[in-house]
Amino acid sequence: MATQVVQNQSLNNTYSAFTKFWKNVKAVTGPYWYPTKAGERAFSDVIRVWGMLILLISLIITLVGVNVFNSFIQRYLLDLMIKEKDLPKFFDALLLYGVVLVLATLFVGFTKSVRKKIALDWYQWLNNHILSKYLSNRAYYKINFKSDIDNPDQRLSQEIEPIASNALSFSATLLEKVLEMTVFLIILWSISPQVAMILVAYTIVGNLIAVYLTQELNKISQEELESKADYTYCLTHVRNHAESVAFFQGENQELNIITRRFSNLIKNAKRKIDWEKNKEIFNRGYQAVIQILPFIVFGPLNIKGEIDFGELSQAALSCNLFAMALAELINEFGTSGRFSSYVERLSEFSDALESVTKQPENVNTIKTIEENHLAFENVTLQTPNYEQVIVEDLSLSVQPGEGLLIIGPSGRGKSSLLRAIAGLWNAGTGRLVRPPLEEVLFLPQRPYIILGTLREQLLYPNTNRQISDAELKNFLQQVNLQNLLSRVDGFDTEVPWENILSVGEQQRLAFARLLVTRPSFTILDEATSALDLKNEGSLYQQLQETKTTFISVGHRESLFDYHQWVLELSQDSSWQLVTVQDYRNQNTSITKTTGNTPLKIDSFFKDKFQTKLENSTGEGLSHKEMNALTSYSLSTIRSKASKGEFITTNNGFIYRYNKDPKVLKWVMG
Structure with a gap:
């Protein structure tokens, strides 16, 4: 009887396999x-x-x-x-x-x-x-x-x-x-x-x-x-x-x-x-x-x-x-x-x-409306599998020509909001008003470098646009990539760009693409993370001059200088929307005095620099670490160390160089 059952099961499996095939x-x-x-x-x-x-x-x-x-x-x-x-x-x-x-x-x-x-x-x-x-x-x-x-x-x-x-x-x-x-x-x-x-x-x-x-x-x-x-x-x-x-x-x-x-x-x-x-x-x-x-x-x-x-x-x-x-x-x-x-x-x-x-049935999705402005209306955004709420009951409107900076702890859904704007994620409830995606340019942290010529890199995604070589050279000049042409044979050269350009150069190339395209709306996801403050400032100033409406995600405090509004996301899916000035005023919560000099740092950046602060009171900071926290060159930092001069970091902390042979580090105060 058992043999008969096995034979029947084998026949059923064979028939099922043939039917499926x-x-x-x-x-x-x-x-x-x-x-x-x-x-x-x-x-x-x-x-x-x-x-x-x-x-x-x-x-x-x-x-x-x-x-x-x-x-x-x-x-x-x-x-x-x-x-x-x-x-x-x-x-x-x-x-x-x-x-x-x-x-x-x-x-x-x-x-x-x-x-x-x-x-x-x-x-x-x-x-x-x-x-x-x-x-x-x-x-x-x-x-x-x-x-x-x-x-x-x-x-x-x-x-x-x-x-x-x-x-x-x-x-x-x-x-x-x-x-x-x-x-x-x-x-x-x-x-x-x-x-x-x-x-x-x-x-x-x-x-x-x-x-x-x-x-x-x-x-x-x-x-x-x-x-x-x-x-x-x-x-x-x-x-x-x-x-x-x-x-x-x-x-x-x-x-x-x-x-x-x-x-x-x-x-x-x-x-x-x-x-x-x-x-x-x-x-x-x-x-x-x-x-x-x-x-x-x-x-x-x-x-x-x-x-x-x-x-x-x-x-x-x-x-x-x-x-x-x-x-x-x-x-x-x-x-x-x-x-x-x-x-x-x-x-x-x-x-x-x-x-x-296919749109899943019997689930809530965010309704998208195409208009010539950007707004979230009572939007609750969830992950695509509906297992986690990213932000709850979000309502805001970005006016034409304004800049919105999205900040918050790592992993709290800052980039997810950008995915919602792009239509990649729509799990949740509420209404999202945005312009047609053809009018929006996205600049991710790792720029998308296409397989093509330098001309196509600059014109992407509309590679059929007719722009003269002189204009393209000017755009490269604006993003401090004027030397790029000396490394290739011309705008119609096709090389493995991802291999020959650094991440910083790729980010500047992406900004050149933005200046060429001149979109009505721009979304930047830590798009200047690999750039120094001088290049970042130059690019954002040019972005402001284009009169585009832009939303940025970032951790750098320097980004506050180029936006009018701040959207802060919290761990518990809550949020707050305030002006940059109000945010700075209400979050000035750490004060440290050296002599008569008050030192201030926003609470949002406290976690980010906490490790550096702890190091400065213990092991201290090296010249290279100080270089990363300031706008000074390494040679200038070494000179100030030898002269015993103080250095103020970009975030308001004052350091001095401890010349004790057992220390030889920059320490606070």
Whole structure:
């Protein structure tokens, strides 16, 4: 009874797997061959591709007919040579045989060409279809939060083309070889029904064994595909983070990770080699039996004179061609395992892209209204999974030309508010009023550097805008990048910009892009974090001169000088909106006196500099640490240290240099 249950469960699993596979195949192939949605495919394209498919089928049928005709001509030639010995008829038949062979050769080449053209057209359409899903409704961004979808870039670049090519190759081979096997089996039946029946029974048994071997290879192929994707991803990861790896000197750790993933790839490759060896031995042995069968059966009959040599030759040829057709068919079933893996992964990827772009039902979302100003109206913002409230009941309005600075403890959702403005996050309640996104330019902390020329970097995202080289040079001058052109051959030079520009230079390049674009609204997420105060001040002053409305996220106290309003987020999801002056007045809570000099620091920055304050009363600060807290150069700081002069930091603290040989540090007071 237990055995019966296991068998039934195995059958159910097989049926379920086949049903799922067929569903995936229809999902991938349906929109191309059987479009059901309006605008999915142009009717003329569908007619054209079906016409090419009908041509392919006709060519395959014709090719099989030519091969069959060849077998009869070969039989006739042998009869002329052995029985009739008629030289003129022999040369006529030989000429016809040669012409048919030439036609067969042309048909083979033309058939493969048509098949590959259909596969290429299908690949082009399928790639564009999936790519449009990937880049629409910001699915490329949202898919990163779906943990079960790995390596989307590889799925796009390496796993779409094999679906089209394998599907056409398998379908064409299946049709051609089934037709060949059927026709040559009929020929064998006409010569000897017994041999034909033995061949059919032998074929059934052989196919059952082949199916088992193919299933095992399919599993290994799926694991191999995943291990290759993981290995490729870790190499790409090292390339994208080369500088960080170099700073950390993490080469050995990265090598361990790469080696571990490569070992998994090799392990799967070895398993595949072993199973392919078993399959190859089976295929060769299977063909050998079929090839020797006609000689075992028909050889004695020919010797006895019961059949002529031409019939023996045609029977042997038919068995041989039957065996070759079957071998190719079994081989295609073997590669179909890879095809099923590709189909499953692409279908999974396509479904995930549709899923992440669907608006969830029965959940609260922030309503977005497009108007020519920016305002939050009773907005409660949550994380996309609705597990955490970022800010509660936020209401504010940013007037045209004003600047709003968002501050708060790290991890309290400052950047999340910017994501809400961009429409990336909308979980929550309330109303968000913002201008059309085409009028907003976002400057993140790590600027986005495109793959393109210097001209395209400056004009992005509207790279078709026409601006003269002189104007572009002026913009580079304004952001203190006038020397950049001396490092490349001109504005139309394409180099790996992320590798040759420092983060500070990238941030200034992003500001040049802002000056070129002159958007009505600008969002800056710590966009000057890698710049010194002088460059930061210059860029913000130019930003103010553009009369754009801007919102900044930042920690630097210097940013207060360029904004009119401060939005402070707190740990408990509360907030306060005040003017910069009021914020400074109400938060002056730390006072320390040195002589007659009062020292003040805002409470918001207390945590940030607390470590430095503790160090100054203990171990003190080095020249480089003082350089980071002041506008002085290292040489000036060393000079003041030698002269025993005091230094006031950017945040109002006064330090002196302790020349005690056991200290030699800058200490407070």
